[in-house]
Amino acid sequence: MADAQLKYVEYAVTLEEVPTEISLTISISNCRFRCHGCHSAYLQQDVGKPLLLDLMTLLRRYEG
Ligand code: SF4
Numbered sequence: 001m002a003d004a005q006l007k008y009v010e011y012a013v014t015l016e017e018v019p020t021e022i023s024l025t026i027s028i029s030n031c032r033f034r035c036h037g038c039h040s041a042y043l044q045q046d047v048g049k050p051l052l053l054d055l056m057t058l059l060r061r062y063e064g
Pocket of ligand 1: 031032033034035037038039040041043044
């Protein structure tokens with residue numbers, strides 16, 4: 001049976017275009033789209049940490 005947990009591999013602040021606001025990009029793994037020329041092939045693997053365990057910590061770390 002497949003692991004149904006949503007997992008993430010990494011995160012980064014990617015945009016700071018609006019003063020005092022940021023965009024936090026979270027790279028979710030186990031992608032099923034299999035796009036030709038995938039820019040992040042490692043995200044097609046079932047790797048990373050469970051997102052829901054860390055999500056609030058990440059959001060609080062960057063809240064304004
Ligand atoms: S580019 Fe890669 S990671 Fe992005 S949706 Fe397509 S297969 Fe998934």
